[in-house]
Every structure is written in structure tokens, then in C-alpha cells.
Amino acid sequence: xxxALFIIFAGxxxxxxxxxxxxxxxxxxxxxxxxxxxxxxxLYVMLxxxxxxxxxxxxxxxxxxxxxxxxxxxxxVEQSESRRKRLKFLVPLAAVMAAVLLAETVxxxxxxxxxxxxxxxxxxxxxxxHSIGEGLLTRYVxxxxxxxxxxxxxxxxAMSLARRSPLSATARVVPGAQVLAMDIAQPRGVEDLRAVxxxxxxxxxxxxxxxxxxxxxxx
Amino acid sequence: xxxxxSWYLVLSAVLFTIGAAGVIVKRNVIAMFMCxxxxxxxxxxTFVAFSSFFQDVSGQLxxxxxxxxxxxxxxxxxxxxxxxxxxxxxxxxxxxxIMKL
Numbered sequence: 046x047x048x049a050l051f052i053i054f055a056g057x058x059x060x061x062x063x064x065x066x067x068x069x070x071x072x073x074x075x076x077x078x079x080x081x082x083x084x085x086x087x088l089y090v091m092l093x094x095x096x097x098x099x100x101x102x103x104x105x106x107x108x109x110x111x112x113x114x115x116x117x118x119x120x121x122v123e124q125s126e127s128r129r130k131r132l133k134f135l136v137p138l139a140a141v142m143a144a145v146l147l148a149e150t151v152x153x154x155x156x157x158x159x160x161x162x163x164x165x166x167x168x169x170x171x172x173x174x175h176s177i178g179e180g181l182l183t184r185y186v187x188x189x190x191x192x193x194x195x196x197x198x199x200x201x202x203a204m205s206l207a208r209r210s211p212l213s214a215t216a217r218v219v220p221g222a223q224v225l226a227m228d229i230a231q232p233r234g235v236e237d238l239r240a241v242x243x244x245x246x247x248x249x250x251x252x253x254x255x256x257x258x259x260x261x262x263x264x
Numbered sequence: 265x266x267x268x269x270s271w272y273l274v275l276s277a278v279l280f281t282i283g284a285a286g287v288i289v290k291r292n293v294i295a296m297f298m299c300x301x302x303x304x305x306x307x308x309x310t311f312v313a314f315s316s317f318f319q320d321v322s323g324q325l326x327x328x329x330x331x332x333x334x335x336x337x338x339x340x341x342x343x344x345x346x347x348x349x350x351x352x353x354x355x356x357x358x359x360x361x362i363m364k365l
Contacts, residue, residue: 062283065298066290066299071294071295071298078301081279085308089309089312091267092272094312094316094324101331104335108335112338120346135289138288139284139285139289142284142285149277150277171316171319171321177321177325177328188329192332192333203342206344206347
């Protein structure tokens with residue numbers, strides 16, 4: 046029974062992973078990645094780790110992937126870019142390196158003796174929330190605190206990275222609509238940072254009341 | 265007889281290999297980011313498998329820490345991706361081949 050479940054979820058995970066790599070649309074690969082996360086969560090349940098399984102669903106499939114999909118949709122990039130100027134050797138290189146990694150795995154499996162270790166009985170409390178919390182706040186309290194500092198640094202770093210600086214010549218275009226500041230359209234008129242949102246340059250020219258040629262030169 | 269430890273290790277190795285190959289093959293920076301997440305998850309599976317088979321909770325604590333690191337990586341990495349897109353108007357890594365923004 047557990048063998049059948051393992052085969053089902055392992056096949057699901059590998060299939061979703063291959064689908065993730067082979068999709069060209071990042072949104073589809075994100076959805077395939079969610080499939081990998083969910084099947085891994087099922088495997089965690091089979092490994093008697095219910096806390097990690099629920100955190101996997103909540104944090105990975107929930108929070109992180111929502112963030113990724115949000116960014117994919119925010120940066121709505123055209124998909125039909127032609128396959129141009131890609132370094133030719135990268136695909137064979139990937140195949141060779143994947144073969145090497147798998148060969149290492151096979152080597153280890155054939156040389157290392159299957160030793161001790163059997164799946165723990167259901168009565169064991171390893172993997173329950175109680176034992177994990179106990180471990181985090183006693184033996185591993187230093188890594189726990191360091192992780193909290195890391196998260197604080199990530200919050201500050203992400204904010205300072207993604208913050209939009211005052212409109213500069215390189216910050217004209219934001220996802221969704223073209224945004225032109227008055228001082229970009231008319232370089233003389235400094236101090237006027239009024240942003241204009243529109244979909245085409247002609248609309249911007251009309252809104253600003255300037256010659257459309259002026260804007261075109263800026264691009 | 266249920267699944268053996270080696271089965272989980274093989275599954276984890278296969279997932280890691282797919283992720284590593286994906287990082288090399290893909291050129292969309294968001295897709296590369298997701299391949300890195302897949303590799304992190306493959307390592308997490310190894311941790312949980314060892315933790316369960318050796319009845320030691322430490323492995324699952326490391327998974328917990330790896331997950332927080334992955335969340336921090338997601339926040340900072342996506343911030344960098346947005347900054348790159350704002351400067352280059354492209355998500356192709358080939359367009360971001362120089363460090364200067």
C-alpha cells in the first residue's frame with residue numbers, strides 16, 4: 046500500500062518537475078512547481094513528518110509560489126520572443142552534467158551498503174510539532190535566532206531593491222503602462238516630476254501637450 | 265515491505281538533477297529561480313527521509329531553516345528580478361550579462 050503511494054507521488058513529482066523545465070511559459074512552470082511541492086508534501090506525510098508537510102503546503106505552495114506568480118503576472122513579458130543568440134553549448138552541457146549527477150547517485154547506491162535505518166513506528170513522536178518546537182528552542186536556538194535576523198535582512202533588502210527611485214531616465218517604463226515624467230518629455234522643464242500614464246507614446250504626447258517627436262527621441 | 269530509504273534518496277537525486285539541468289537550460293530568470301527552488305526541495309526531501317529513518321528530529325529542523333532561507337531568497341531574488349526588468353525591460357539572462365545596471 047505505502048509502496049503504491051510512494052510510486053504514485055514520486056511519479057507525480059518527477060513528472061511535474063520535467064513539465065516545469067520543459068514549459069516555455071513561466072506561469073505554466075510555476076503551476077507545475079506547485080504540483081511538485083504538493084506531491085513532496087504527501088511524501089513528507091508518508092515519512093511521518095506532518096509538521097513539515099503542512100509547512101511545505103503553507104509556506105512553499107502558498108506564500109512563495111504566490112509571490113512568484115505575482116511577479117510573473119506583474120512583469121507580463123511577451124512570450125513569443127524568438128530563440129535568438131542563445132549559447133549553443135548550454136543544452137548539451139546540461140545533459141552531460143545531469144548524466145554526471147545521476148551517475149554519482151547510481152555509484153553511491155551500488156557501493157554503499159544498505160545499513161541500519163527503518164521507518165519509524167507511528168507511535169514515535171519525531172516529526173510532530175511538539176518535538177520540532179522543542180528542538181528549535183533548546184538545542185538549535187542559535188540557528189533559529191540567526192534565521193530571524195536573516196529574515197529581517199531579507200525584508201529590508203527586498204524593500205530597498207524593489208523601491209522605485211524618483212523618476213529617472215531609466216525608470217520610465219513600469220510594467221503595465223508607460224509612465225513618462227514631464228521632465229523627460231521636456232528636458233527643459235526640470236522639477237516637474239508629474240507622471241503620465243498611458244499605453245502609447247502618442248497618448249502621452251497628447252496628455253502633455255508636446256510634440257510627439259520629442260518623446261520618440263527619448264526612447 | 266514499504267518504501268526504503270534509498271528510494272527517497274533516488275527520488276531526491278532525480279529531482280535535484282532536473283533542477284540543476286533546468287538552471288542551465290532555461291533563460292527566463294524567473295524559471296531559473298523556480299529551478300533553484302526545486303533543488304532546495306530535493307535537498308529537503310533528503311533531510312526528511314534521513315530524519316524519519318534514523319528517528320532524529322534534527323533533519324526536520326534543518327528543513328525548517330532551509331524553508332525560511334528559501335522564503336528570504338524568494339523575497340530578495342524577486343526584488344532583484346524586478347530591478348533587472350525595470351532597467352533592461354527583459355527577463356532574459358542573456359540580456360543581463362554585465363553586472364552594471
